[in-house]
Amino acid sequence: MIRNALTVDVEDYFHVSAFAGSISRDAWGDYPLRVVDNTRRLLELFDGRGVRATFFVLGWVAERAPELVREISAKGHEVACHGYSHQLVYRQTCEVFRQETLHSKQLIEDITGCAVRGYRAASYSITPASRWALDVLADAGFVYDSSIFPVRHDRYGMPGTPEHPYRLDTDNGSTLVEFPLSTARVFGYRMPVAGGGYFRLYPYAVSRAGLTQVNRRGQPFIFYLHPWEIDPDQPRIQAGLLSRFRHYNNLDKCEGRLQRLLADFSFTSTWDVLADQGLVAA
Numbered sequence: 624m625i626r627n628a629l630t631v632d633v634e635d636y637f638h639v640s641a642f643a644g645s646i647s648r649d650a651w652g653d654y655p656l657r658v659v660d661n662t663r664r665l666l667e668l669f670d671g672r673g674v675r676a677t678f679f680v681l682g683w684v685a686e687r688a689p690e691l692v693r694e695i696s697a698k699g700h701e702v703a704c705h706g707y708s709h710q711l712v713y714r715q716t717c718e719v720f721r722q723e724t725l726h727s728k729q730l731i732e733d734i735t736g737c738a739v740r741g742y743r744a745a746s747y748s749i750t751p752a753s754r755w756a757l758d759v760l761a762d763a764g765f766v767y768d769s770s771i772f773p774v775r776h777d778r779y780g781m782p783g784t785p786e787h788p789y790r791l792d793t794d795n796g797s798t799l800v801e802f803p804l805s806t807a808r809v810f811g812y813r814m815p816v817a818g819g820g821y822f823r824l825y826p827y828a829v830s831r832a833g834l835t836q837v838n839r840r841g842q843p844f845i846f847y848l849h850p851w852e853i854d855p856d857q858p859r860i861q862a863g864l865l866s867r868f869r870h871y872n873n874l875d876k877c878e879g880r881l882q883r884l885l886a887d888f889s890f891t892s893t894w895d896v897l898a899d900q901g902l903v904a905a
């Protein structure tokens with residue numbers, strides 16, 4: 624049975640890109656923190672099934688809840704980096720991106736005492752316009768990245784790039800392992816099936832069929848979820864219709880679907896899956 628990567632982007636409901644126009648970064652401290660309790664619920668769920676996962680932690684969260692990061696690590700899960708400020712990479716300068724990525728990586732390593740080897744950008748924002756970020760990641764000592772969505776979308780995407788984990792040559796000649804977000808083929812089109820909003824939008828049977836298709840190709844898939852996606856009681860934010868739909872759609876169905884997913888597929892951390900593929904050392 625192919626092992627797939629189970630990943631969580633550890634951020635709170637007020638960090639998401641869909642609300643970036645409604646909530647300024649300076650106001651984040653005014654919102655009640657729910658990420659700690661929600662992440663603990665995910666940890667319990669995973670531990671109950673004996674599943675290891677990868678938690679891409681936002682530096683801002685690591686700073687405010689170091690005990691949560693220690694807990695994730697102590698339970699044997701992989702702790703990786705989700706940047707610091709959740710700004711879209713293609714809206715940052717290379718220098719700002721470098722500084723905050725290094726800061727976030729160091730923060731997490733100081734808390735866990737373990738090397739951080741994996742990175743995921745806010746809203747998958749490594750696109751053709753921000754390919755330079757891959758060099759910054761390689762220079763910073765990351766071994767793998769999981770930020771590239773090989774589809775077309777209004778906020779992210781690198782259409783035409785590989786749909787499976789692969790060794791990627793950066794523009795400056797470094798090497799990084801890329802685990803792109805998973806897609807299935809429907810009538811020749813690439814359909815995102817990697818989790819998050821797609822998992823809440825599609826009926827469970829559609830997600831399962833898409834993910835099964837990836838495994839039938841002989842490839843592992845990577846699945847992602849956010850702690851706020853299993854929290855139907857979170858405070859409601861005033862924002863545009865599309866943003867509210869993307870964020871609030873089917874929050875009450877997500878945890879039940881996740882339990883079915885964990886029963887239907889085999890999961891482990893991103894690192895272990897990349898080792899299964901011979902792309903990193905076991």
Ligand SMILES: [Zn+2]
Pocket residue numbers: 632634705709744745746
């Ligand atoms: Zn995020």
